[in-house]
Amino acid sequence: MNIFKRLLFLCVGMLTWEGQIGTAYAINPEDGIVTIQSAKAEFSVTEVDFGRVAVGDSYSSNVRVTNAGNTNLVISSLSFSDVNVFSTTTKLPLTISPGTSSELNITYIPVNRGSIERTLTVISNSSPSQYKIKLKAQPYIVNELHVQSVSGITGEEVTIRMTMNNMDAVSGYQVDFDLPEQLEYVTGSFTLSNRKQDHFSAVSLNNSVLRIIVYSPNDKPLTGNEGEIGSFKVKLIGNNSVELTPSKTVLSATINHVIENVVSDVYGSQITIKKQGKQGDANGDEKVDYMDIDAIISYIMKGETEKFIFKNADINEDGEVNVADIVLIVNIIKGSI
Numbered sequence: 001m002n003i004f005k006r007l008l009f010l011c012v013g014m015l016t017w018e019g020q021i022g023t024a025y026a027i028n029p030e031d032g033i034v035t036i037q038s039a040k041a042e043f044s045v046t047e048v049d050f051g052r053v054a055v056g057d058s059y060s061s062n063v064r065v066t067n068a069g070n071t072n073l074v075i076s077s078l079s080f081s082d083v084n085v086f087s088t089t090t091k092l093p094l095t096i097s098p099g100t101s102s103e104l105n106i107t108y109i110p111v112n113r114g115s116i117e118r119t120l121t122v123i124s125n126s127s128p129s130q131y132k133i134k135l136k137a138q139p140y141i142v143n144e145l146h147v148q149s150v151s152g153i154t155g156e157e158v159t160i161r162m163t164m165n166n167m168d169a170v171s172g173y174q175v176d177f178d179l180p181e182q183l184e185y186v187t188g189s190f191t192l193s194n195r196k197q198d199h200f201s202a203v204s205l206n207n208s209v210l211r212i213i214v215y216s217p218n219d220k221p222l223t224g225n226e227g228e229i230g231s232f233k234v235k236l237i238g239n240n241s242v243e244l245t246p247s248k249t250v251l252s253a254t255i256n257h258v259i260e261n262v263v264s265d266v267y268g269s270q271i272t273i274k275k276q277g278k279q280g281d282a283n284g285d286e287k288v289d290y291m292d293i294d295a296i297i298s299y300i301m302k303g304e305t306e307k308f309i310f311k312n313a314d315i316n317e318d319g320e321v322n323v324a325d326i327v328l329i330v331n332i333i334k335g336s337i
Contacts, residue, residue, distance in 0.1 A: 006150050015059075022275045031333060035151060036122050037069075037070055037071045037252060038069045038070065038071060038126075038127060039067055039069040039071050039073035039074070039098075039124070039125050039127075040067065040069035040073070040079075040126055040127065041065055041066075041067065041068075041075075041122070041124050041126035041131060042065065042066045042067075042068045043063060043064070043065050043122075043131055043133070043272040044064035044065070044066075044133070044317075044327075045063055045064055045133065045134075045277060046133060046134065047133065047134040047136065047226070048061050048063065048106060048120075048133060048135050048136070049136040049137070050108050050135075050136065050137035050138075051105050051137065052138045052139075052140060053108070053110055053137055053138070053139050053140070053297045054110075054139070054140060054141075054142045055110045055112065055113060055139050055140065055141050055142065055167065056110070056111075056142075057108075057109070057110075057112075058107060058108070058109050058122070059106075059107070059108045059109070059137075060089075060105060060106070060107050061106045061108070062103040062104065062105055062106070063103070063106065063133060064101050064102070064103055064104075064105045064301060065096065065101065065102060065104055065122070066096075066100070066101040066236065067096040067098050067099065067100060067101070067102075068099075069098055069126070070098050071098060072094050072095050072096065072097060072098070073095070073096040073097075073098075073124060073125065073126055074093050074094070074096075074124060074125045075092065075093060075094040075095075075104070075122060075123070075124040075125060076092060076093045076123050076125070077092065077105065077120075077121075077122075077123040078090065078092065078120060078121075078122060078123075079120070079121040080118065080119075080120055080121075080135075081118045081119040081120075081121075081125065082116075082118045084111065084303060085108060085109055085110060085111055085116075085118075086107065086108055086118060086120070086135060087107045087109075088094070088104065088105050088106060088107060089105045090103075090104050090105045091108060093145075100187065102295065104122065106120060106135065108135070108137060110137060110139030111139075112139065112140045113139055113140050114139065115136075115137070115139075116135075116136070116137055116139070117133040117134065117135070117136050118134075118136075119132055119133070119134060119135065119270065120132070120133040120173040120255070121133075132298070135161065136144060140264050141168055141262060141264065142165065142166070142264050142265075143165075143166040143167060143168050143170060143191065143251050143253070143262045143263055143264050144164065144165050144166070144176065144188070144263075144264055144265045144266070144267065145162060145163075145164050145173075145246065145263060145265075145266045145267070146159070146162070146163045146164070146165075146252065146267045146269075147160065147161075147162055147244055147246065147267065147268050147269040148161040148162070148163060148269055149269040149270045149271065150269070151271070151272035151273075151274065151280055152236050152272075152273065152274065153236065153273075153274050153275070153276055153309060153311050153312075154236050154237065154238060154239055154273050154274065154275055154276060155237075155276065156235070156236055156311060157186055157233045157235050157236070158233065158234060158236060158271070159231050159232070159233050160231060160232055160233070160234060160244065160269070161228050161230075161231045162228065162229055162230050162231065162285070163227055163229065164174065164222070164227070164228070164229045164248065164251070165225060165226040165227050166222075166226070166251070166262075167225065168226055168251075168253040168255065168262045169221035169253055169254070170221055170222055170251045170252065170253050170262065171215070171216050171219050171220060171221045171222070171252055172199070172213075172214055172215035172216060172252040173212075173213075173214050173229065173249070173250060173251050173252060173255070174210045174211070174212065174213045174214075174249070174250040174252075175211075175246045175248070175249050175250075176209060176210070176211050176246060176247045176248040176249075177209070177210040177211075177244060177246055177247065177313045178208060178209055178247045179205075179208045179209070179210050179234070179244075180242045180244075181208075181236050181237065181238075182236065182237050182240055182242045182271070182273060183234040183235070183236065183237070183242065183244065183271065184233065184234055184235040184237055184333070185205050185210050185233075185234055186233040186234060186235060187205075187279060189233035189336070190203045190231070190232040191230065191231050191232070191329045192214065192229070192230050193227065193228040193230055193231070194223075195222045195224055195227060195228070195229055195230050196214075196222065196223075197216060197221075197222070197223065198216055198217060198218055198220055199214050199215065199216050199220070199222070199228070200214070200215060200216075200217070201214045202215065203232075208246060209247075210232075212230065212232070214229070215252075219254065224324070225316065234271075236254055236271070236273045237273075238273060239273055239274070239275045240268075240273060241270060241271060241273050242271050242273070243268055243269070243270055243271070243273045244268055244269050244270075244271050245266065245267075245268025245269070246266055246268070249263050249266045250263065251263040274309075276311075278312065279312060279315050280292055280313075280315055280328070280329045280332045281309065282295040282296050282299070282308060282309055282311045282312055282313035282321075282329075283295040283307050283308065283309070284307055284309050284312070288329065288332050288333060289333060290333065292312075292313070292329055293326055293329055293330070295307070295308055295313070295324070296313050296321060296325060296326055296329070299313065299321060300322065300323075313325055315328040315332075316328060
């Protein structure tokens, strides 16, 4: 090695390693060429938006980081501006070889409603040594209304049940339905569930709009966090099945001394309307045979089942299903009647 190369090697050797940004200088002792060696982190995003998320659940997102440098990239720290709701499952330090990529995990568990913006700072031996990623979310409290599906025979009355699963203390509600022509509200049929306390109800029907209002004069909440909150009956008309979804829903709760509509989601139902079946066709398969006798026996012993059609089974139309109807089915099968 000539004297020039030795001096150059000595000078570079005194300046080589800059630990914080991972930059080094390698010299070829043969030709004296100096090569810069460094790690370079390239991130797939600058922002992670978790979107609309329910409080209490856990959400996860990954950010891909690629080492575009020519020496190992070492990620030493993932620093969140809010460690109460953000964390990571990524094991640190994380080493990424040149030309390869890896995933950085971000786990989010919201604890309060309202939009948030936070920051993740990634610290590594790249240049620059810090990279900031914006974290966003719109967490909400779960207060859902569900209208339960039901089926029945045309001309019959069926019960429409409304259930609610709620995290807030809901003290009252308003639900409006635009009733299709296949559903006829049975006047006076609305009933509050056992989740009531001192609650009152008011029901009106105007131009096919059924409006149900429930309130507490002392602002007491409905008890519990899930289950039925009220029901009403409708008469089924025609043979077409219909969807029944509220056109307006208000779930009232007091939040920070302010009364708010806290409904988060509303789920409608399918009302299945079946045509009038044959007398004796208790299981609805459009035949009268010994399977219908089995269905009646099961009903008598265990109670009503999903496929049991009471009106078809009550052959003598006395409002009951019992052994007398079984005898009549036997006679239908034998051709006696």
